[in-house]
Every structure is written in C-alpha cells, then in structure tokens.
C-alpha cells in the first residue's frame with residue numbers, strides 16, 4: 001500500500017500525529033490516498049478555548065485561540081485548507097466537517113461550492129445533552145456534521161446500528177438516523193484528556209466505522225487531543241493528523257500510545 005503521509009519521527013504502524021498547520025500538512029499527503037477527511041476546526045466562537053489542568057498539582061491547562069476577524073475570514077481560512085486537501089482524497093472518499101450553529105450555514109454553502117451540491121449526503125446532528133439552558137431561547141444542544149461524498153455513486157457507507165425504540169421492534173437493532181444521540185464527555189469520564197472541546201470517542205467511533213472501510217485511511221487536520229486518530233486506530237483504520245498546538249500533539253501522542261499498547265498505556 002502506498003504511504004499516505006510523509007515519514008515522520010512519530011510514524012508508527014497505526015498512525016501519525018504531527019505539529020503542523022492543516023495547510024502545509026495536507027500538501028505532504030500522497031495524492032488520492034484519503035478515504036475519510038474528518039475536520040473539527042475552530043468554530044469561530046471569538047474566545048480562547050481553555051481546557052483543564054492535566055494533573056491534580058495543576059499543570060498548565062491546554063488552550064487554543066478560536067477568533068477570526070469576521071465570518072468571511074473563517075470561510076476563507078477553511079476554503080484555502082479544503083482546496084489544498086481535495087487532491088489527497090480518494091475518488092471514493094468522504095468528507096465530514098464538524099461545525100455548529102455559528103457557521104453551519106456558511107460551511108454548507110462552501111462545500112456545495114467546492115464539491116458540488118450533488119455530493120451532499122447528510123447534515124448530521126450530534127445531540128449531546130450536557131450544558132446549561134436559557135430563558136431567552138431553546139437551549140443549544142447539538143453540533144452539525146456535514147457529510148459529503150466525492151462520488152455520490154461509489155462511496156463507502158456501513159450504516160451504524162442502534163437499539164430500536166418502537167414497541168414493535170423492542171430488543172432489536174435498527175439503522176441509525178441523521179440524529180446521533182451521544183453524550184458529551186462528562187467531568188468524571190476516564191477518556192477526558194483536559195484538552196478543550198475534546199469530542200467523545202463514541203461519536204468518532206460511529207463516524208469512522210460508518211464512513212471509512214477497514215484498513216482505510218482517516219485524516220484529521222485539526223486533531224486536537226487526537227480523538228479521531230484513537231477511534232481510527234481502535235477500529236483498524238489508519239489515522240493521520242496534525243494540529244498547530246504543541247499541547248494537542250503531546251496529548252494526542254499520549255492517547256495513541258495507550259491505544260497501541262493498551263497494557264503499557266493503562
């Protein structure tokens with residue numbers, strides 16, 4: 001199998017995470033090598049996203065900047081990176097772009113422009129439950145994941161199965177809908193790494209298994225704490241990623257080490 005990414009110091013048999021910008025990282029990938037691009041970029045919240053200290057002694061908390069001057073800047077930033085990434089996609093590849101209410105409408109138009117509206121497959125809702133409420137509006141309790149296929153006639157999809165809720169199918173499984181009910185990571189969860197905006201492994205496990213074949217290649221160019229790469233490795237897919245934040249790369253490498261060597265990693 002051709003190598004999907006450049007050899008790097010951290011390369012292992014199950015995946016790689018490097019300190020890099022999405023833009024330069026994807027230019028190092030072999031053309032036509034990616035089965036699934038999952039991107040969970042900054043959401044343009046206008047805030048510094050701060051995580052939690054990783055030790056009881058209070059080691060400094062990881063953080064990253066999530067501020068763009070305007071929404072148009074955010075769209076332009078994403079456009080440049082998608083344009084640079086598309087040559088590395090397989091003709092049968094898929095794209096999952098994870099955003100929220102701030103930008104999902106802009107992101108949908110951007111992907112329609114870059115890929116074509118006929119490549120649109122799903123607007124997934126990740127319904128996560130946790131968090132506060134508001135007396136002024138319905139509580140915002142979901143993120144948006146836009147699913148596009150490069151070739152609408154030839155993309156991989158293995159529908160996730162979930163417990164049926166109707167009385168008629170009680171005890172049986174049914175194909176998941178486009179609303180994924182998966183709790184956000186709670187404060188006590190053992191998978192919590194301390195990295196801000198870390199996504200739950202259960203969510204990435206569903207997405208990776210559904211949209212990338214076994215032994216296929218998943219790329220996450222804003223990998224943060226490495227959730228996608230851990231899910232890919234555990235599901236026997238190759239996970240490649242980058243982040244421009246050294247804290248993210250250190251945490252992702254630690255998590256990948258634990259999934260590659262479960263006994264040594266704890």
Ligand SMILES: C[S@@+](CC[C@H](N)C(=O)[O-])C[C@H]1O[C@@H](n2cnc3c(N)ncnc32)[C@H](O)[C@@H]1O
Pocket residue numbers: 020021022023040041042043064195196197198199200221222223224225226227228242243244245248
């Ligand atoms: C929403 S977080 C990703 C969280 C990740 N999915 C997880 O489960 O931990 C977005 C990440 O994008 C990274 N980032 C921002 N700009 C970037 C860029 N130009 N290239 C690579 N990574 C970038 C941030 O450092 C941050 O870690």
